[in-house]
Amino acid sequence: MSTILVVTEIRDGEIKNINQQVYTAAKNIGKETNLSVTALLLGSNLAALAEIPGKYGIEQVVIIEDGKLEKYSPDCYAAAVSDAARQKDAAIILMGATNLGKDLMARTAFILDTTLAQDIIGYKIEDGQVIFVRPIYAGKVYAEVQLTSSPAMATIRPKAFSAEENPVKANVEKLSIDLPDPVVVVEEVIATTGGKLDVTEADIIISGGRGMKGPENWHLIEDLADAVGGATGCSRPVSDEGWRDHGEHIGQTGKTVSPTLYVACGISGAIQHLAGISSSKYIVAINKDPEAPIFKAADYGIIGDVFQVLPALTEEIKKLKSA
Amino acid sequence: MNIAVCIKQVPDTETKIKIGGDGKSIAEEGVKWIINPYDEFAIEESLKITEKEGGEVTIISLGPASIDKTIREALAMGAHKAIRVDAPSIPFDPTVTAKALAEVLKDSGYDLIFFGQRAIDSDHSQVPSMVAQALSLPCVPIVVKLEIEGDDATAYREIEGGDEKISFKLPAIVSAQRGLNIPRYRSLKGIMQAKKKEIEVRQISPSQEKIFVRKLEYPAEKVAGRIVGEGAEAVPELVRLLHDEAKVI
Numbered sequence: 001m002s003t004i005l006v007v008t009e010i011r012d013g014e015i016k017n018i019n020q021q022v023y024t025a026a027k028n029i030g031k032e033t034n035l036s037v038t039a040l041l042l043g044s045n046l047a048a049l050a051e052i053p054g055k056y057g058i059e060q061v062v063i064i065e066d067g068k069l070e071k072y073s074p075d076c077y078a079a080a081v082s083d084a085a086r087q088k089d090a091a092i093i094l095m096g097a098t099n100l101g102k103d104l105m106a107r108t109a110f111i112l113d114t115t116l117a118q119d120i121i122g123y124k125i126e127d128g129q130v131i132f133v134r135p136i137y138a139g140k141v142y143a144e145v146q147l148t149s150s151p152a153m154a155t156i157r158p159k160a161f162s163a164e165e166n167p168v169k170a171n172v173e174k175l176s177i178d179l180p181d182p183v184v185v186v187e188e189v190i191a192t193t194g195g196k197l198d199v200t201e202a203d204i205i206i207s208g209g210r211g212m213k214g215p216e217n218w219h220l221i222e223d224l225a226d227a228v229g230g231a232t233g234c235s236r237p238v239s240d241e242g243w244r245d246h247g248e249h250i251g252q253t254g255k256t257v258s259p260t261l262y263v264a265c266g267i268s269g270a271i272q273h274l275a276g277i278s279s280s281k282y283i284v285a286i287n288k289d290p291e292a293p294i295f296k297a298a299d300y301g302i303i304g305d306v307f308q309v310l311p312a313l314t315e316e317i318k319k320l321k322s323a
Numbered sequence: 324m325n326i327a328v329c330i331k332q333v334p335d336t337e338t339k340i341k342i343g344g345d346g347k348s349i350a351e352e353g354v355k356w357i358i359n360p361y362d363e364f365a366i367e368e369s370l371k372i373t374e375k376e377g378g379e380v381t382i383i384s385l386g387p388a389s390i391d392k393t394i395r396e397a398l399a400m401g402a403h404k405a406i407r408v409d410a411p412s413i414p415f416d417p418t419v420t421a422k423a424l425a426e427v428l429k430d431s432g433y434d435l436i437f438f439g440q441r442a443i444d445s446d447h448s449q450v451p452s453m454v455a456q457a458l459s460l461p462c463v464p465i466v467v468k469l470e471i472e473g474d475d476a477t478a479y480r481e482i483e484g485g486d487e488k489i490s491f492k493l494p495a496i497v498s499a500q501r502g503l504n505i506p507r508y509r510s511l512k513g514i515m516q517a518k519k520k521e522i523e524v525r526q527i528s529p530s531q532e533k534i535f536v537r538k539l540e541y542p543a544e545k546v547a548g549r550i551v552g553e554g555a556e557a558v559p560e561l562v563r564l565l566h567d568e569a570k571v572i
Contacts, residue, residue, distance in 0.1 A: 246502035
């Protein structure tokens with residue numbers, strides 16, 4: 001029977017939230033298309049992790065354990081995924097649209113001579129066929145795309161779907177595959193942002209623009225982010241100036257984010273920045289210029305000086321949390 | 324060192340994107356066409372490498388003759404040669420682009436093949452990885468720093484929450500991320516010289532597109548928000564709204 005194969009990304013020995021969202025999406029697509037769902041785990045020492053897909057309703061788990069898969073190498077992983085897809089008769093292959101996921105799925109699509117809808121935010125089922133919805137032009141438009149080859153492949157944008165627990169007993173199968181020797185080796189991971197929460201995975205983002213005046217003022221942003229348990233982000237001029245790491249840059253030529261709450265501090269709201277935040281559930285803007293375009297995109301705004309408003313906001317939130 | 328930089332012509336990011344009459348493509352009137360911003364980082368890095376190590380930078384792009392203007396912008400930055408791979412239009416399906424480029428790049432002797440990490444129109448982020456798969460070359464995407472010594476290369480690649488340091492051997496494929504460098508301006512001299520450089524046209528056997536846009540839609544219109552107040556005094560009300568109304572904190 002054909003299956004929906006969900007490729008699981010394992011990072012630092014953990015299965016991060018994005019995968020749980022993909023498991024749930026796969027389950028729902030499976031219900032509507034009458035396809036089973038199989039979770040695929042690759043790496044080493046997978047026994048404990050193999051229990052996780054079952055929590056999200058996935059009844060079939062396939063694991064490939066091999067020394068060559070201990071660290072991510074694109075060619076080895078792509079060979080493993082495509083082999084598993086063939087062996088398990090995958091009609092659809094899904095994975096989270098992280099940097100690793102996007103690279104791995106593109107290569108797998110090429111090996112399988114099929115095509116890939118990257119970074120989808122939705123889907124429709126018509127006559128048993130899946131139509132994917134993906135943002136283009138950094139989210140200025142949404143495209144419904146049809147895939148005419150099989151398997152249909154898609155990577156799913158973090159937070160586009162929510163994860164739903166639905167515990168079942170999963171059947172775990174080990175696959176052994178002949179793997180090529182890795183050509184690209186990850187030498188070491190240098191954590192530049194100190195292992196902080198990435199903006200694409202955060203529920204709350206506190207973001208700063210030119211209005212913050214300089215990197216020395218970023219403690220105001222960081223304190224607020226700490227108080228709410230969120231990630232820190234920035235606009236393009238801020239990362240271009242080197243005030244903040246490029247990984248925090250949100251916008252059309254940076255990252256696109258979909259948090260529950262986005263707080264724009266001292267950000268004017270250029271269309272390229274708005275393109276990166278348009279999928280946010282709620283946007284708050286703090287800016288001393290009442291004409292700043294950001295206020296048109298915001299759900300709530302405060303016209304004011306960030307140097308006064310931010311500390312007050314941090315205090316108020318701490319009060320709320322301790323109440 | 325011989326470096327190939329694959330570029331794509333895209334609409335300027337300032338462009339207000341309008342859905343065309345057929346409901347599945349972008350209206351092209353008034354669009355300003357530019358080199359994909361990420362490709363500029365690739366061009367700049369390649370020029371820096373050849374200025375240091377010697378060699379040539381060749382620009383490669385897939386599309387109809389109308390993209391020559393954009394190819395010349397790349398030549399005006401200082402690239403030495405250009406190849407336009409002829410196609411009736413720039414394809415939406417990234418596998419078509421990847422196969423066409425792979426056909427041209429195969430056995431061509433480039434030490435490094437450079438891309439921008441994604442095109443800002445289609446946002447596929449697939450072509451560099453696919454070309455690497457087609458040519459069996461190492462590929463390091465989303466690179467913020469690159470060091471080359473002979474045929475040993477070290478790249479720093481952006482991942483969630485950090486950067487990965489990756490070592491690999493040339494020939495290889497790399498895709499550029501913002502932060503890699505600051506692209507140079509086109510000098511008047513460069514623009515004049517670019518006019519004289521030849522753009523070689525190559526014909527390839529096109530492959531079939533397997534992914535289609537069947538409909539375009541604007542994202543849902545945002546309901547107008549409101550100004551809660553001014554200055555620090557407005558903060559308690561904002562927090563109340565976020566807690567009670569939006570329920571996000």
